[in-house]
Amino acid sequence: MHTIFELQQLIEEAIKKVEYPAHPSKLYEPISYIMRLGGKRIRPVLLLLSSEFFNNDATKAIEAALAIETFHNFTLIHDDIMDNAPLRRGQDTVHIKWGVNNAILSGDVMMVEANKHLTNLDSGVLKNALHCFNTTAQGVCEGQQLDMEFEQRNDVSIVEYVNMIRLKTAVLVGGAMKLGAIVGGASEEDANHLYDFGENFGIAFQLQDDILDVYGDPVKFGKQVGGDIISNKQTFLLLKLKELAQGDDLALLEAQYPNTDYPAKIESITKLYNSYKIRELAVTEMKRSLEIAFTALEKVSIEAVKKNELIALAESLLDREH
Amino acid sequence: MHTIFELQQLIEEAIKKVEYPAHPSKLYEPISYIMRLGGKRIRPVLLLLSSEFFNNDATKAIEAALAIETFHNFTLIHDDIMDNAPLRRGQDTVHIKWGVNNAILSGDVMMVEANKHLTNLDSGVLKNALHCFNTTAQGVCEGQQLDMEFEQRNDVSIVEYVNMIRLKTAVLVGGAMKLGAIVGGASEEDANHLYDFGENFGIAFQLQDDILDVYGDPVKFGKQVGGDIISNKQTFLLLKLKELAQGDDLALLEAQYPNTDYPAKIESITKLYNSYKIRELAVTEMKRSLEIAFTALEKVSIEAVKKNELIALAESLLDREH
Missing domain, CATH: 1.10.600.10 (Farnesyl Diphosphate Synthase)
Known part of the structure; x- marks a missing residue:
């Protein structure tokens, strides 16, 4: 290999x-x-x-x-x-x-x-x-359509969001792995397990991206930290905060949307994320997807040692913050 | 059948x-x-x-x-x-x-x-x-690209134009016929003959469309007669006229491009078409394509009687002006 x-x-x-x-x-x-x-x-x-x-x-x-x-x-x-x-x-x-x-x-x-x-x-x-x-x-086309539609809505649920990133991003990762398996001559079962690995890994990867936007190391992330906050992008973090925040906190959040003092906006919203432990909740969700992914990978009927390169790649991709 | x-x-x-x-x-x-x-x-x-x-x-x-x-x-x-x-x-x-x-x-x-x-x-x-x-x-994509590019140019030759309509319109007619032949189990040779029929028929059809824009019966054509003239569309007729018109006639033609008195514009340019026998030249070109098409059809190794329905369809499609 x-x-x-x-x-x-x-x-x-x-x-x-x-x-x-x-x-x-x-x-x-x-x-x-x-x-x-x-x-x-x-x-x-x-x-x-x-x-x-x-x-x-x-x-x-x-x-x-x-x-x-x-x-x-x-x-x-x-x-x-x-x-x-x-x-x-x-x-x-x-x-x-x-x-x-x-x-x-x-x-x-x-x-x-x-x-x-x-x-x-x-x-x-x-x-x-x-x-x-x-x-x-x-x-992938359906995912892009949902992404565009969600930008016009302010009642997007977490379930809808995860389904959108699944379609827009994760399906292509799953599809690529399944396609590789098919061309390599895998059984239908193994091809589907690799699809499941790829799709769930793709969801985890996107959730990690949402987390890194706020908590990433600015030097290593490669994008502007807080970019999603500045553009009011409805990420897992923002949707979760909207779900949990009450009273004054919700008013504080909504007051920040039009704020053009970006450092202040980032600081203020990050503080809200911290007080509702949004990062931890996002990590939990990400780990849930990863667990499904690795359980699917275990089921693939090839020698365990062959899977090491993939596991190493997956871990390095999720390790981008360090 | x-x-x-x-x-x-x-x-x-x-x-x-x-x-x-x-x-x-x-x-x-x-x-x-x-x-x-x-x-x-x-x-x-x-x-x-x-x-x-x-x-x-x-x-x-x-x-x-x-x-x-x-x-x-x-x-x-x-x-x-x-x-x-x-x-x-x-x-x-x-x-x-x-x-x-x-x-x-x-x-x-x-x-x-x-x-x-x-x-x-x-x-x-x-x-x-x-x-x-x-x-x-x-x-088809290449044809659309050329069509867009030609709109920005005023030195398009007849050869370029025919190649553009070939790609934009005729290739799909040829491709449809070849695809049908392939699915029906035709030999490669027969499939290619049908492609050639379709492509050349498609070119003839488009040239006929150019002619009908100017000379069609307004009731039966289904589009506004003179629409191409109004929009200065570079059809076979206009390109041929530009190729042949000299001196005053060329100046007259160019003076008409910005004319917003559409009936006068249509009348004036149609008069130029008539004086240079552009319609006849376009019909000759169309017939040349039709001849190539029907020669290709003759080569298809099936009973002649089977071809009658196609010939009837082709003729009816070209007979739209009457």
């Missing part, structure tokens, strides 16, 4: 080798642009790892890994349009650089490119792989 | 039977909405017809027909955003009714729905069908 680092190299090399048509250049340049902005390539690496649990030759799964990474980057282009986001990984977003119409269309053709990668898989696994991919892609 | 009318019924019934998830309703309602706006269902009908050339059971190709029609309607949603179009078949466009972000996302999930239909095809034809579908979808 390859190490995580080797798998990352493998996927980076594969991405570099993909050739898009030269014309129309404005249609294809954004694809190369976003695919080469970098990132940790977590989804394709998890896919390859999952595949290697059942088949040592990770190269057999590379087209599936490219499909997942291409699809993921397509969603980034379209999400950035919808979120009106100017920057992605510190660079101009595609719609800023090429215009909205161009970004819509380049995204569309990326979806086709993702499907082209999938079509290169062995005929024997193709149908299952497509089924998994389509279900995954559909879930 | 079924008649065109029966195939239209078949596809309408199939479209009605497709069930999209109930939630998130704003994601899926636009899909039902646009799929039920109607239209002639030309692409799926051609697909089913093409399939029946090789296999009497058209129901085997219905999922492919649904894939093509779903994909086509997805492109309409996204094209309408890009073109800033308020109406589609006399009704509000999706982005007007649900907003741009929603329209982007509903379009995205329609692409997934199209792929889900394809995945329901028999494993034996799946890989070829996907390959055909992806190539087609990619071509």
